[in-house]
Amino acid sequence: MSDKLGIDERLYANETRPAKESHLSIADAEKCLGCAGKQCTVVCPSGTYTWSDEGQRIVISFENCLECGSCRAVCPFGVITWRYPMGGAGICYRYG
Amino acid sequence: MSDFDAIVVGAGPAGVSAAITMVNGGLSVALLERGPYPGAKNLMGGVLYTDILETILPDFRGLGAPLERHVAEKRWSILSPDTSTTVGFRSAKWDEVPNNHSYTVLRARFDKWYAAQAEKLGVELICGVVVDELLADDMGRVIGVRTRVAEGEDPTQGELHAPVVVLSEGANALLAEKEGLRTPLETRDMALSVKEVIKFDEEKILDRFGLEGDQGVAWEFLGDATKGLPGAGFIYTNRDTLSVGVVAYLDELDEAGLSPVELLNRFKDHPAVRPLLRGGELVEYGAHMIPETGFDRKPQVMKDGLLVVGDAAGLVSTSPKHEGSNFAMASGVMAGETVLEARAKGDYTTIGLSGYSRRLGESFVHAKMEQFRDWPKFLRDNPHMLASWPSALAAAGEAMLKVDNGIGGADGIGGAKAPDLESQLLDIFNRKIGLLPFAMTAIQLRGALRAFGWGKTDKVVEYIARNW
Numbered sequence: 001m002s003d004k005l006g007i008d009e010r011l012y013a014n015e016t017r018p019a020k021e022s023h024l025s026i027a028d029a030e031k032c033l034g035c036a037g038k039q040c041t042v043v044c045p046s047g048t049y050t051w052s053d054e055g056q057r058i059v060i061s062f063e064n065c066l067e068c069g070s071c072r073a074v075c076p077f078g079v080i081t082w083r084y085p086m087g088g089a090g091i092c093y094r095y096g
Numbered sequence: 097m098s099d100f101d102a103i104v105v106g107a108g109p110a111g112v113s114a115a116i117t118m119v120n121g122g123l124s125v126a127l128l129e130r131g132p133y134p135g136a137k138n139l140m141g142g143v144l145y146t147d148i149l150e151t152i153l154p155d156f157r158g159l160g161a162p163l164e165r166h167v168a169e170k171r172w173s174i175l176s177p178d179t180s181t182t183v184g185f186r187s188a189k190w191d192e193v194p195n196n197h198s199y200t201v202l203r204a205r206f207d208k209w210y211a212a213q214a215e216k217l218g219v220e221l222i223c224g225v226v227v228d229e230l231l232a233d234d235m236g237r238v239i240g241v242r243t244r245v246a247e248g249e250d251p252t253q254g255e256l257h258a259p260v261v262v263l264s265e266g267a268n269a270l271l272a273e274k275e276g277l278r279t280p281l282e283t284r285d286m287a288l289s290v291k292e293v294i295k296f297d298e299e300k301i302l303d304r305f306g307l308e309g310d311q312g313v314a315w316e317f318l319g320d321a322t323k324g325l326p327g328a329g330f331i332y333t334n335r336d337t338l339s340v341g342v343v344a345y346l347d348e349l350d351e352a353g354l355s356p357v358e359l360l361n362r363f364k365d366h367p368a369v370r371p372l373l374r375g376g377e378l379v380e381y382g383a384h385m386i387p388e389t390g391f392d393r394k395p396q397v398m399k400d401g402l403l404v405v406g407d408a409a410g411l412v413s414t415s416p417k418h419e420g421s422n423f424a425m426a427s428g429v430m431a432g433e434t435v436l437e438a439r440a441k442g443d444y445t446t447i448g449l450s451g452y453s454r455r456l457g458e459s460f461v462h463a464k465m466e467q468f469r470d471w472p473k474f475l476r477d478n479p480h481m482l483a484s485w486p487s488a489l490a491a492a493g494e495a496m497l498k499v500d501n502g503i504g505g506a507d508g509i510g511g512a513k514a515p516d517l518e519s520q521l522l523d524i525f526n527r528k529i530g531l532l533p534f535a536m537t538a539i540q541l542r543g544a545l546r547a548f549g550w551g552k553t554d555k556v557v558e559y560i561a562r563n564w
Contacts, residue, residue, distance in 0.1 A: 006357050006361060007357055009378075010292070010357075010378065010381035011381060013378045013379055013380055013381055014380055014381060014382075017132065037350065037353075039350050042349070042350070042353060042354070042355050043288070043346060043349050043350060043355065043356065045288065045290045045355075045356040045357060045383035046383065047357075066381075066382055066383040066384075067137060067268075068288065068383040068384050068385050069267065069268040069281070069385055070286070070288050070346055070383070070385060072268075072281065073280075073281040073282065073283050073286050073346055073385075074283055074346055074350055078280065082268075082270070083226075083228065083270070084130050084226045084228075084270070085226075086226065086244065086245070086246050087130050087223075087224035087225045087226045087243075087244060087245040087246055088130075088131070088132040088223070088224035088245070088246055089246070090131075090137075091136075091137065091382070092131065092132060092136045093135065093136055093137065093138065093139055093203070093204040093380065093382055094204055094379075094380060095202040095204050095205070095293040095337065095379065095380045095382075096135055096136075096138050096139045096140075096202050096203035096204030096205070096206075096207070096380075096382065
């Protein structure tokens, strides 16, 4: 079982209320080119960040986000702009 | 013009406790929550210690608090890749109310209920509202909040005003950071928990964990549970679900190049854990950070017109006891009491609000944080505690419990000799731990034992020295 598949299966169990726009962005994508660890792609528990070899950039699947905030802390360049999704939108724990 | 006497940002345990304290003191209170309902964004292991809740709502059980099970037993297991060594403690006393003030809860349910109690007492709960910014007057005093809600449904008109704001925004603490009360999050300070809720028949949970009625178990797993990283795996029994997860520090995950999901998969697949989870249905997957800034790097908790409580204020015990939600409730009460005091004086500056830091400083919250201040450092300085010690324990267990009478040798049954256990154990100790590293850790452990509250380790050592 690949990790990625594992994440998708898990997220499928969750209730998420869709937001119109991303609450996450990368302020300076140039920094990602020189980022050796690409920690956001490893540490994010919901696979929100993936590196696109083709596009040479981080792709953000914001609808996966569990709003834990880890990416903001692990980004070595501090370029992840993080704000809370629109009121009422995003992950919606039924158990918690 | 003020819309309310006080605004609380975030309807978790800290915010609700502050709101109840203030509304009981006669204030009009707005309680803002960014989720569609309180608890929608909240997650913990978890066990709720209800000692503080009981002072806020003495009849919380009668009021239908959604407690899953009382903790009738605590278990700890040390895992190596293919072994587990477990100790447990159970007391029949814990089956009687107040149940050692320990209950498993699911926060989406609990927080929703808790905020509803505040509403019943007169707190104005407004959900679906994000606070992006605090409003300040030209003196820099906080006088309200700027809000963001989905288009066309803004009951707050973008701004709400009050002479004092209680900030209970949780672990991410974006506003506290913006206000300069804390430095940006550091990976060494933040633990990440990933957790699954897995559904079972209630009977299956009772049978599998040796429980009856409302009994529950809180079970923690060390060592290989987190691949030897500081942190733990956990299983908590709820009514008809299990909470299963792992906790590790962000910097350690980063250094090890480990994804939290990989760590969780590993833990769930451990031979001692897998049978406990067999046959359940995953009903939720979540993640949350735990602010473990600890006692020595506490953020600031106030400025003019503003008090910070709960996770946003880093009020978490960095100890093996994992206290946080009860600290949050206590800080909420202390902030609420301080606001009432400030209102009586008509002074919401840091002078008028100084009672908060005084209360916090004199309370069990800071006392416990101080007591355990060295514990995370101890674990970091002694990585073999969670890595090589479990493997030594595994080898020792295997050696001691192995059925080996030396049968099968050339001398037949009569001439069989069991291997010498003592020399085997010594060999395991020397190979896996070593006397010098053990001695160094033991010396440091004295400090850590102090952290456990056994403050008289000097006397213990003296006693042993005299009587050995």
